[in-house]
Amino acid sequence: MLHLDDGFDLRPASASDASTIAAWMTQPHIYQWWEQDWSVERWIQVIEEQAAGEHSIPCMISADGEDFGYVELYRVRHDRLAEYYAFQEHDWGLHIAIGDTARLGRGIGRRLLRSLADALLRADPRCDRVVAEPDTANTPSVRAFAAAGFVTQGELQLPEKTALLMVRTRTVEA
Template structure:
């Protein structure tokens, strides 16, 4: 395992319109939204986090108190579209599976409203998110993700957003496709 460098927690992405990102509140409408999205069958099938309100409040508060991951709500034209978790790979289980750099960032994304899926918003959100994270951390060479290989809509969205395949990873709970959005060609995993 690599030596962990002292690097700040993950940043909020720098997004241009029609996109915006913000930190969710641990109560009220934000918590209700995240909770309801996580109950949706198309999200629960891959996130496995159809938790009660209280557990989601604790999860978001815990992420905000640490430096491993940052929860965020991504909006399109002012309307919330996705819940994301932005994480430092070096502090994640993914670090055991590829030669990460200290500034590598990873993302998890859930588009909760099924009526907003299948319209190209996911791939546009992922492209904006990756570019926004590279802008927020100029030392970050790549943004990665590890969607479940059975989640075909997610895989298609990541590939359409410029994430490139870099192999498969076996976790205890899933087999994942490692996908990479490099800053430049030299930042692609070999």
């Protein structure tokens, strides 16, 4: 487990988290953007595949000992996102889903995004940028990334959405 700023904890997701993640993914505020309302069995497979590879690290986020969110940290160079912008070799990307609806609308997202970006930049001295690609229509997500110091670099037309490329650099003062 990795302790982040603002009292957040990050740990690798495991097969035992699949039922929680599967339940979260059916919630309208997540499903609308992720479209991954998969079975528990499929989530077990996805988590195990991610954990075994170099591309993505599936993680659970908690505060005060309670899991409340799912995060995927990924190396952009191994992701299809690399085809859509001028990535740097050590860019990290992230996807986030806050599953505990009681924590929505309280500024948790921006604090968590800031903490995650800071932790990635501290942990990897070769990384100068953390990136995200929220859907342009996902106003709460776009606002949270902006409040966490991510700066919009333009729109990307991905196969499933029009996204904003949002970048948090090492030089941002949080």
